[in-house]
Amino acid sequence: SQKIEQNSEALNIQEGKTATLTCNYTNYSPAYLQWYRQDPGRGPVFLLLIRENEKEKRKERLKVTFDTTLKQSLFHITASQPADSATYLCALLLDTDKLIFGTGTRLQVFP
Amino acid sequence: DGGITQSPKYLFRKEGQNVTLSCEQNLNHDAMYWYRQDPGQGLRLIYYSQIVNDFQKGDIAEGYSVSREKKESFPLTVTSAQKNPTAFYLCASSTARDRVGDTEAFFGQGTRLTVV
Numbered sequence: 001s002q003k004i005e006q007n008s009e010a011l012n013i014q015e016g017k018t019a020t021l022t023c024n025y026t027n028y029s030p031a032y033l034q035w036y037r038q039d040p041g042r043g044p045v046f047l048l049l050i051r052e053n054e055k056e057k058r059k060e061r062l063k064v065t066f067d068t069t070l071k072q073s074l075f076h077i078t079a080s081q082p083a084d085s086a087t088y089l090c091a092l093l094l095d096t097d098k099l100i101f102g103t104g105t106r107l108q109v110f111p
Numbered sequence: 112d113g114g115i116t117q118s119p120k121y122l123f124r125k126e127g128q129n130v131t132l133s134c135e136q137n138l139n140h141d142a143m144y145w146y147r148q149d150p151g152q153g154l155r156l157i158y159y160s161q162i163v164n165d166f167q168k169g170d171i172a173e174g175y176s177v178s179r180e181k182k183e184s185f186p187l188t189v190t191s192a193q194k195n196p197t198a199f200y201l202c203a204s205s206t207a208r209d210r211v212g213d214t215e216a217f218f219g220q221g222t223r224l225t226v227v
Contacts, residue, residue: 006153032214043201043218044154089153093214097142097161097207100170103153 002027004102006090012108019077021105023090026071028100030092033066033073038087038104047088048075080109114138117202117219124196124226132187132222134202141207143185144216147171148199160185161207189224196226 004025013019023033032051036044050057050066050073057064063076077084089104115136124130134143142161146154146169156169160179174193179185185204189196200223203216 034215036216041221043203043221044216046215046217049215091216096167098156098159098167098169099142099144099203099205099216100156101146101154
């Protein structure tokens with residue numbers, strides 16, 4: 001069966017540390033993998049996109065890696081801040097423009 | 112002011128009634144999507160459309176219907192056949208994959224539907 005899995009347990013880290021979130025998928029061949037941030041009661045907001053032929057992408061304190069052999073993406077937030085506390089969703093964009101999301105991981109950064 | 116607008120923000124309906132959720136975008140995007148989100152859950156795809164007058168079922172299309180008569184609009188009807196319609200509904204749009212540029216999705220503010 002096709003699945004996108006993110007760690008369902010909340011990730012709690014101390015301010016200033018690096019947060020690492022994992023996204024694993026099975027039986028998909030995505031053209032792109034995207035990461036979004038969602039705050040309670042709001043729609044997700046796009047953060048980063050990585051293509052199938054890219055290994056790593058960076059934007060300010062954010063870094064995404066993409067391993068199509070392992071079918072896994074890692075999302076890193078360096079020098080984390082309490083304002084980074086939110087739910088982070090990974091999403092796969094397939095060849096048919098179908099955009100599907102994982103279950104999300106809640107990140108809590110405490111002072 | 113470009114963006115994607117969902118209305119209303121909150122919607123209450125009686126069981127057995129059909130209800131239509133509005134989604135409008137002025138971003139000139141080809142692709143539009145409808146998702147359902149239940150508490151503590153991720154987004155589940157209901158329907159999506161790549162082009163006007165065409166749409167495809169997502170993973171949980173049963174009990175829902177859509178139309179795409181205009182590029183800017185993608186309304187979702189929650190029918191009485193949907194067994195558990197109370198949820199947070201999100202609409203999104205993006206450029207199609209074959210266009211130049213990234214294909215990030217922009218989301219509306221969501222509609223919280225409560226069926227009593």
